[in-house]
Amino acid sequence: AQSVAQPEDQVNVAEGNPLTVKCTYSVSGNPYLFWYVQYPNRGLQFLLKYITGDNLVKGSYGFEAEFNKSQTSFHLKKPSALVSDSALYFCAVRDRSNYQLIWGAGTKLIIKP
Amino acid sequence: GAGVSQSPSNKVTEKGKDVELRCDPISGHTALYWYRQSLGQGLEFLIYFQGNSAPDKSGLPSDRFSAERTGGSVSTLTIQRTQQEDSAVYLCASSTSAQYGGDQPQHFGDGTRLSIL
Numbered sequence: 001a002q003s004v005a006q007p008e009d010q011v012n013v014a015e016g017n018p019l020t021v022k023c024t025y026s027v028s029g030n031p032y033l034f035w036y037v038q039y040p041n042r043g044l045q046f047l048l049k050y051i052t053g054d055n056l057v058k059g060s061y062g063f064e065a066e067f068n069k070s071q072t073s074f075h076l077k078k079p080s081a082l083v084s085d086s087a088l089y090f091c092a093v094r095d096r097s098n099y100q101l102i103w104g105a106g107t108k109l110i111i112k113p
Numbered sequence: 114g115a116g117v118s119q120s121p122s123n124k125v126t127e128k129g130k131d132v133e134l135r136c137d138p139i140s141g142h143t144a145l146y147w148y149r150q151s152l153g154q155g156l157e158f159l160i161y162f163q164g165n166s167a168p169d170k171s172g173l174p175s176d177r178f179s180a181e182r183t184g185g186s187v188s189t190l191t192i193q194r195t196q197q198e199d200s201a202v203y204l205c206a207s208s209t210s211a212q213y214g215g216d217q218p219q220h221f222g223d224g225t226r227l228s229i230l
Contacts, residue, residue, distance in 0.1 A: 032216045043117070043204055043221030044156075051216045090155070094216075099144065099163065101219065105155040 002027045004093050006104035013081045013111050021076040021107045023091030031093045033074040034101070035065055038088040047089075050074060061085070081111045115139065119205050119222035127230050128197060134190040134225045138207030146219060147180060147190050148204045156204065162188060163210070192227075200229045 004025045013019045025031065032051055036044040048059025055067045065076045076089060091104040118137040126132055138145050147159040158172040162182045173179070177195075182188040192199055206219035 034218060036218075036221075041223070041226075043119075043223045044206075044219075046218040046220070049216065049218060088153070099161065100158065100169075103156045106153075108153075 002093075002095065002102050004091055004102050004104040006089075006091055006107045008107050009105075010108045010110065013109070015083055015111050015113050016080050019078050019081045019085070019109065019111070021089050021091075021109060022073070023075060023104055024071070024073045025091075025093045025102070026072065027093050027095050027102065029096055031095050033065075033067060034092040034094070035059065035063070035074075035076050036090045036092065037061075038090065038106075040087075044090060047076070083111045083113055085109060086111045117205055117207055117220050117222035119203075119225050121225060122223065123226045123228075125228045125230065126195060128195060130195055131191065131193045132195055132227065134192075134203050134205075134227070136188045136190070136205030136207075136222060138186065138188070138205070139220055140186075141209070142207035142220070143185065143210050144208045144219075145182060145188050146206045146208075147188070148206065149174075150202045150204055150224070152201075159190070159203075195227075195229045197229045200227055202226050 034049045035047040038044045048057050050057050050067045058064045063078050088106050090106045092101040094101050120135045143164045145162040148156040160180045161169040177193045180190045202224040204224045206221045208219045209217045
């Protein structure tokens with residue numbers, strides 16, 4: 001069965017430190033990969049996507065993600081965390097032959113001053 | 114506005130009542146999705162509309178749930194005879210065509226927070 005795993009329910013990082021939010025997937029073929037962020041009482045906002053090409057993709061708010069095909073991972077990263085980055089982050093994957101996104105369970109990111 | 118609009122933003126109702134939730138997608142977006150999100154949890158897919166094609170209703174949890182999309186634009190999600198377990202945030206998203214595995218992201222509204230007393 002196709003699935004997306006975000007192994008950490010919560011990640012705590014000190015402001016100014018680098019952050020990583022992990023995502024691995026089990027989807028056939030060469031899927032499209034997405035990251036979304038959700039702030040309290042808001043809908044999800046698109047951050048970035050991987051379609052093809054360079055394994056490192058850059059997105060909004062200084063975030064980037066690294067695609068690793070052999071490890072079937074798509075970890076979200078940021079070199080220097082801000083308190084305002086505190087939010088819920090979702091990884092999602094789409095099989096290229098399907099319209100449906102397969103969602104991870106989300107990771108709560110807490111950035112401490 | 115340019116974004117996905119959902120109304121109402123909050124809805125409190127008594128168990129057994131019917132509720133209607135509205136979604137106004139981004140103009141020109143042919144794909145529309147409804148999701149349910151329990152407090153602080155992940156997304157549960159409910160239903161998908163693509164243009165004039167028959168909707169994918171495979172995620173609807175029971176026959177008390179239904180949705181329609183009129184004129185390829187506004188969508189209404191209806192829950193009949195509401196139960197307490199229906200309490201959640203209902204999110205709507207739209208995108209340009211998602212057929213054949215399109216790479217376009219989904220754009221979300223801020224959701225309707227439904228509370229069943």
